[in-house]
Amino acid sequence: xxxxxxxxxxxxxxxxxxxxxxxxxxxxxxxxxxxxxxxxxxxxxxxxxxxxxxxxxxxxxxxxxxxxxxxxxxxxxxxxxxxxxxxxxxxxxxxxxxxxxxxxxxxxxxxxxxxxxxxxxxxxxxxxxxxxxxxxxxxxxxxxxxxxxxxxxxxxxxxxxxxxxxxxxxxxxxxxxxxxxxxxxxxxxxxxxxxxxxxxxxxxxxxxxxxxxxxxxxxxxxxxxxxxxxxxxxxxxxxxxxxxxxxxxxxxxxxxxxxxxxxxxxxxxxxxxxxxxxxxxxxxxxxxxxxxxxxxxxxxxxxxxxxxxxxxxxxxxxxxxxxxxxxxxxxxxxxxxxxxxxxxxxxxxxxxxxxxxxxxxxxxxxxxxxxxxxxxxxxxxxxxxxxx
Amino acid sequence: xxxxxxxxxxxxxxxxxxxxxxxxxxxxxxxxxxxxxxxxxxxxxxxxxxxxxxxxxxxxxxxxxxxxxxxxxxxxxxxxxxxxxxxxxxxxxxxxxxxxxxxxxxxxxxxxxxxxxxxxxxxxxxxxxxxxxxxxxxxxxxxxxxxxxxxxxxxxxxxxxxxxxxxxxxxxxxxxxxxxxxxxxxxxxxxxxxxxxxxxxxxxxxxxxxxxxxxxxxxxxxxxxxxxxxxxxxxxxxxxxxxxxxx
Numbered sequence: 001x002x003x004x005x006x007x008x009x010x011x012x013x014x015x016x017x018x019x020x021x022x023x024x025x026x027x028x029x030x031x032x033x034x035x036x037x038x039x040x041x042x043x044x045x046x047x048x049x050x051x052x053x054x055x056x057x058x059x060x061x062x063x064x065x066x067x068x069x070x071x072x073x074x075x076x077x078x079x080x081x082x083x084x085x086x087x088x089x090x091x092x093x094x095x096x097x098x099x100x101x102x103x104x105x106x107x108x109x110x111x112x113x114x115x116x117x118x119x120x121x122x123x124x125x126x127x128x129x130x131x132x133x134x135x136x137x138x139x140x141x142x143x144x145x146x147x148x149x150x151x152x153x154x155x156x157x158x159x160x161x162x163x164x165x166x167x168x169x170x171x172x173x174x175x176x177x178x179x180x181x182x183x184x185x186x187x188x189x190x191x192x193x194x195x196x197x198x199x200x201x202x203x204x205x206x207x208x209x210x211x212x213x214x215x216x217x218x219x220x221x222x223x224x225x226x227x228x229x230x231x232x233x234x235x236x237x238x239x240x241x242x243x244x245x246x247x248x249x250x251x252x253x254x255x256x257x258x259x260x261x262x263x264x265x266x267x268x269x270x271x272x273x274x275x276x277x278x279x280x281x282x283x284x285x286x287x288x289x290x291x292x293x294x295x296x297x298x299x300x301x302x303x304x305x306x307x308x309x310x311x312x313x314x315x316x317x318x319x320x321x322x323x324x325x326x327x328x329x330x331x332x333x334x335x336x337x338x339x340x341x342x343x344x345x346x347x348x349x350x351x352x353x354x355x356x357x358x359x360x361x362x363x364x365x366x367x368x369x370x371x372x373x374x375x376x377x378x379x380x381x382x383x384x385x386x387x388x
Numbered sequence: 389x390x391x392x393x394x395x396x397x398x399x400x401x402x403x404x405x406x407x408x409x410x411x412x413x414x415x416x417x418x419x420x421x422x423x424x425x426x427x428x429x430x431x432x433x434x435x436x437x438x439x440x441x442x443x444x445x446x447x448x449x450x451x452x453x454x455x456x457x458x459x460x461x462x463x464x465x466x467x468x469x470x471x472x473x474x475x476x477x478x479x480x481x482x483x484x485x486x487x488x489x490x491x492x493x494x495x496x497x498x499x500x501x502x503x504x505x506x507x508x509x510x511x512x513x514x515x516x517x518x519x520x521x522x523x524x525x526x527x528x529x530x531x532x533x534x535x536x537x538x539x540x541x542x543x544x545x546x547x548x549x550x551x552x553x554x555x556x557x558x559x560x561x562x563x564x565x566x567x568x569x570x571x572x573x574x575x576x577x578x579x580x581x582x583x584x585x586x587x588x589x590x591x592x593x594x595x596x597x598x599x600x601x602x603x604x605x606x607x608x609x610x611x612x613x614x615x616x617x618x619x620x621x622x623x624x625x626x627x628x629x630x631x632x633x634x635x
Contacts, residue, residue: 286440287477291491291543292467301490306481 037119040107040126044100047130047137051097054137054144058090061144068151093136100129163352170344174356177340181326182364184254184336188261188326189319195262196269197304203274206295217270224267229260230328236260237332257329265322272314276307313379316372320365327361389452391416391578392437392547396446397456399432399602406432408602409446414547417576421589421610424599425625430582431474433599434549437580438471450547467495470545474552476532478524484511484535485520488542496543503542510538514568530561537568548572550581586635590614598622 062083069075103126110118150158202217224232237256240248251259280303288298330339337360341353390413399407406429414420422430435441437448439455439462448456455465478487488507492498498506511517514534524532533553540548550569554562566588572579573592583589589596589610596613598606598621606613606622614635617623629635 283473283475283477284479286435287473287479289462290438290440290466290471291539292463292495293491294463297494301494302479306479309481 037123040123041104043130044104047097047133051093051137055090096129097133100126161355166352170353178337180336184326185323188258191262192265195266199270200273221267229264232264233260253334276311313376393449398445418594419573419579421593421596422582428599429602434551468546470540471549476536488539529557530564533565547578
């Protein structure tokens with residue numbers, strides 16, 4: 001009861017006048033669980049109505065898809081069977097809504113005979129079912145709108161981005177050009193891993209003797225982190241051959257792209273390494289040094305191996321972004337997959353080859369992002385258990 | 389000439405003096421226990437002897453050779469002065485055996501086989517040979533601390549510094565660690581230990597030093613310091629230890 005809230009507990013002031021440790025602030029509290037539940041029926045009816053409308057909308061959309069297929073002579077019996085099956089399964093959306101209404105009526109019946117607990121249980125289940133039904137309905141609406149976007153205006157969107165004949169005729173050309181991206185990525189990544197570690201260690205060079213090294217490394221990281229990668233590639237790709245410097249002027253375009261990507265990405269990777277190395281507690285260094293290991297031996301055998309373990313997920317993320325950055329090399333005219341697809345696309349006045357390249361990037365990237373997610377989850381689990 | 393001579397050592401962190409001209413001598417084969425309230429400089433003193441902290445004044449000598457100040461090869465010094473930490477500080481990415489052989493192989497240049505044989509012999513001596521291939525997080529705190537002691541012993545140090553090595557352990561694991569220290573004392577290892585285990589200090593110490601305000605406030609044989617201390621602050625400290633039922 002709230003009215004007795006300001007009364008103090010009689011034992012709050014002890015005999016000696018000191019405040020007791022227990023019961024010093026005494027309030028009489030009661031627990032309210034007995035209020036009658038809200039009526040769940042209106043929400044259930046709304047869910048039923050919404051899902052009904054969405055089912056009708058999906059039938060209309062499927063009809064549009066069927067018409068579009070007919071227009072491009074793709075309306076095979078199999079395709080029509082698939083559309084019909086989809087139309088039927090859309091009705092499943094109404095099952096949780098119907099269940100919500102049924103449960104709501106059970107709740108009202110229970111309330112009528114004053115069975116409060118049963119009414120609360122049924123009411124909660126009913127509301128949950130309503131929300132499930134409407135959640136699925138909402139998601140389906142988004143999917144339907146996307147499908148419509150592809151079929152409206154006589155398949156305009158589909159023809160621009162997914163023109164199947166052009167995709168299949170240029171597919172292998174794109175895959176072959178994509179090897180250039182993979183080659184650039186692989187070599188650049190290996191160089192980045194080495195270069196980043198060198199920079200990270202330079203940034204942490206100890207003592208006042210290490211100060212100029214630290215400053216230089218910091219300067220490098222600052223510069224290349226603030227430069228857009230595409231500008232670095234442009235400057236190096238076009239600039240180095242113009243310098244007429246021995247060796248540098250004769251490098252292939254791919255090599256120049258690799259140098260530019262390594263310089264850009266190495267700055268980021270150095271920062272990831274540094275975060276990993278700094279996350280190792282100083283007591284580990286103390287233990288290693290106390291055994292007589294030198295500064296470099298301590299880094300080599302104790303600090304870096306542990307630091308690297310902590311940064312595998314962010315490092316993989318940076319791999320992925322480097323992988324995607326390989327598409328930037330088209331600014332210096334390297335015939336990578338993106339550039340190749342632009343050439344084919346402009347010859348045919350159709351963007352479908354570029355879509356192919358986009359799909360190739362997606363195909364190699366998604367497995368890696370999933371892997372990173374899984375590693376992060378595993379790390380979290382391990383830390384919760386209290387492992388090392 | 390004492391084996392380890394600490395004279396007038398000063399160390400401060402910022403404006404706060406931790407060691408204020410501390411003097412202490414340790415003879416060979418002596419076991420010296422440092423006791424005192426937390427913050428009195430026990431750990432800092434041990435870290436200074438090992439070169440993990442630089443001192444701001446005074447000097448430390450081993451066998452008459454000055455080991456503080458510029459020009460001292462601290463890596464070489466640390467081969468002879470082992471330290472064991474309160475929080476074990478085993479390398480979590482290495483097995484127990486790898487932890488133990490790392491320094492002998494990389495610092496002393498022993499062959500891996502030779503170092504492993506010796507490490508296994510040491511681990512067997514303390515009953516941990518079956519854990520040699522395990523990672524530290526698979527061991528109990530007591531086992532980890534015993535492994536950390538073995539790691540320090542693998543370098544064959546002339547003196548061993550023990551920094552509250554049982555403070556992070558559950559009570560039932562303390563004795564297994566103290567047994568090793570007892571054995572080492574019986575073998576004649578020179579040791580300097582910061583500890584809160586007064587009963588153990590009374591048993592193994594050749595000398596107990598009560599540290600207070602960064603100096604050795606009172607020192608003497610265990611029965612004198614723990615039984616009948618002369619100075620008021622030592623008495624106050626012991627009274628609180630006894631109140632907490634730790635002695």
